[in-house]
Each structure stands twice: as C-alpha cells, then as structure tokens.
Amino acid sequence: MKIVVIGGTGLIGSKVVAKLRQQGHQVIAASPDTGINTITGAGLAEAMNGTDVVVDLANSPSFEDQAVMEFFQTAGRNLLGAEINAGVKHHVALSIVGTNLMQNIGYMRAKKVQEDLIKQSGVPYTIVRSTQFLEFLKGIADQATVGNEVHLSDVRFQPIAAEDVATFVAKYALEAPINGITEIAGPERFALYEIVARYLRHTNDQRKVLSDGKPTYYGGEISHSALVPAGKAEFGTIDFEEWWSKQLQKA
Template sequence: MKIVVIGGSGLIGTKVVAHLRQAGHQVIAASPATGINTITGEGLAEAMNDTDVVVDLANSPSWEDQAVLDFFQTSGRNLLAAEINAGVKHHLALSIVGIDIMQNIGYMRAKKAQEDIIKQSGVPYTIIRSTQFLEFLKGIADQATDGNEVHLSDVWFQPIAADDVAAFVAKYALAAPINGKVEIAGPERFAMYEVVAQYLRHANDLRKVVPNGKPSYYGGEISHKALVPAGQAELGTINFEKWWSNQLQKV
C-alpha cells in the first residue's frame, strides 16, 4: 500500500514511518520540510496520487486558543479535500483521550473540531484517542515549576510511551477503517504528581513536587478522570521503569 504520514518527521511520525516501511509499504513522510504542507496546500495533491491511507499526526506550532483552532481546521479541511479528490480509502488521525469533557481548554476544543471535520468528510476513518505520552513528563514538570518546587494536580494520569503509540497507529493504519474511535493508554495509572515525582527522582532532578489538590491541566479545570480512558482501552506494554531504561540506552 501507499501510505502518507502527515507529521512524518515528528516524535510519533518517525516511528510510524519506520514500522510501516518495515512491513513493506510505500510510505511518504510528509512535512513542510519535504514540500508537503497541509496549511498552504503545497504538495498535497501530488502526495495523494494513488494513496491508500493517510495518517494525520500533524500538530499545531502554537497552543494559543485561536491559533490552534485555525491550524487544525485549516489543516484538516485541506487534507481531507485532497483525499476526496484522490479517492483515498482510509484516514487515520491521532487525538486525545477525554477531549469531549475538556472543552474549556482551547487545545481540546481544537482537537474536537478536527475530529468533527473528519467524521463529516465522508472519507472512511479511524480516530485513535491517546493518553499523554511519557515523553511529556519533563515538559509538564517544567511548566509547573516555581523556584525549586513543581506544583501539580492529583488528577489521574495514565501515560503511554511513544513507541507504544506508534505501534498502535501502524496497526490501525493497516487495518480496515472503523468509522469510529478507539482509545489507547499506558499500562499504569498514577496521580499526575506521583509519576512526575518519579520521573524527577530517576533524572536526579532535585526539584520538589508539591501536590496542589487542584484538578487542572494546562490552565484549565478538569475532572479527576478526564485524562484517563472512561471505558475499554488498548493498553501499551511499556511501563514507566521499562520506558526509563529505554531512555538511558538512547543516551
């Protein structure tokens, strides 16, 4: 099959491209750097020629409310229009667990808008909603740091390794579209502050994690269970300790 991976040079994209090429498929790792731009439309029509599956892993360079909404709406519409013209048979997008109940956060509103555009397009689709990545733990700690303290919520958190995310994305890209969504998550559930504290200990980072009791995420108040699957989900196999060990091997 010919598969186009939008965002093919990113954290998840590079891994997905590797999986699919190893399985013997023709894969285009699409990004503005390779002349394929979902915002301007550059290179989209050519990339879609004879394409069977499109995997959309594009992400907004800005988290500002209006900018991120504009990004996902523009990118989604341009991409799906090109797919319709080319007769693409399957559109797969990576989304986020819990976006329906976090619509007070601009990024989650934008991801919901992206999902709605996909559902209304008429292109057969699969939406994979993922929990947050283990690779985000440092960023979560950094944005919550005040002096030598990291003030974090006690909301439930079930982070998944990027390697597991990529394996799930590749699996569903090669399967028939489900015209619905599936949820994926890591194998372990923590309070958010607990797993960040664990990460900092392993990294020999002396910052102190302080649970603040506020159910929030990136500035928005959320329910304690918003970031974890509400029902059945496919679980990755890489727990925190295995993930950390893998990070050390890459150094």
C-alpha cells in the same frame, strides 16, 4: 499499499513510517520539510495521488488558543479535501483521551474540531485517542513550575510510551476503518503528581513536586478521570521503568 504519514518526521511519525516500511508498504513521510504542507496546501495533491491511507499526526507549532484552532481547522480542511479528490480509502488521526471532556482548554477545543471535520468529511476514518506520552513528562513539570516547586494535581494519569503509540497507529492504519473512536493508554495508572515526581527523581532534578489538590491541566480545570480511558481501551506494554531504561540507553 501507499500510505502518507502527515507529520512523518516527528516523534510519533518517524516511528510509524519506519514500522510501515518494515512491513513492505510504500510510505511518504510528509512534512513542510519534505515539501508537503497541510496549511498552505503545497504538495498535497501530488502526495495523495494513488494513496490508500493517510495517517494524520500533525501538530500545531503554537499552543495559543486562536493559533491552534486555526491550525487544525485549516490543516484539516486542506488535507481532507485533498483526500476526497484523490479517493483515499482510510484516514487515521491521532487525538487525545478526554478531548470531549476538556472543552474549557483551547487545545482540546481545537482537537475536537479536528475530530468533527474528520467525521463529517465522508472519508472512512479511525480516530485514535491516546493518553499523554511518557516523553512529555518533563514538559508537564516545566509548565507547572514556580520557583523550585512543581504544582500538580492528583488527577488520574496513564501515560503511554511513544513507541507503543506508534505500534498502535501503524496497526490501525493497516486495518479497515472503524468510522469511530478507539482509545489507547499506558499499562500503569498514577496520580499525575506522583509520576512526575518519580520522573524528576530519575533525572536527578531537585525540584519539589507538590500536590495542591486542584484538578487542573494546562490551565483548565478538569475532572479527576478526564485524562484516562473511560471504557474499553487498548493498553501498551512499556511501563515507566522499561521506558526509562530505554532513555538511558539512548543517552
């Protein structure tokens, strides 16, 4: 099977590419660095030739509201148009749990537009909504830091390891399209401030984590349950302590 992984050199993409190649599939790791650009359209038609499945893991280089919206609109239209022309049989996209519940946040509005473009394209699809990655805990702490304090809320949070995300994405890529949304999450649920505080302790970071009680996330107010699956979901197997031990092994 020929599979094109958009964003195939990134955190999740590189893992997905490796897993699919290990199973004997012909996999193209697509990114601007490899000559395939979803924004300009360069290399897309050639990459799609004979392709069975496209896995879209691309992310905007900017999180500014207008820039991220333009990225997902342009990339989505170019990519899906090339897939339609080539007769691609399955489009798999990675999205975010709670996207539809957080439309007051610019990034989530852009992800919802991406999802809608996929649904309306006519290409058979599977949208995989994931909870936040354990790998992003530092970034969450950094964006909430004021002085030596990290101000975070007690919203429910169920982070998943990138390795588990890649395993799920690779699995869905080889299955039949569901023409719908499926959700994945980590095996443990926390209050957001609690897991960030644990992470900072493990890294000997002296910042103090404070729960200010405001249910906010990247500048937008959200419900306490927006970041965790509402119903049926598949759960990864790597918990925080196992994930952390693997980070130490890489160091």
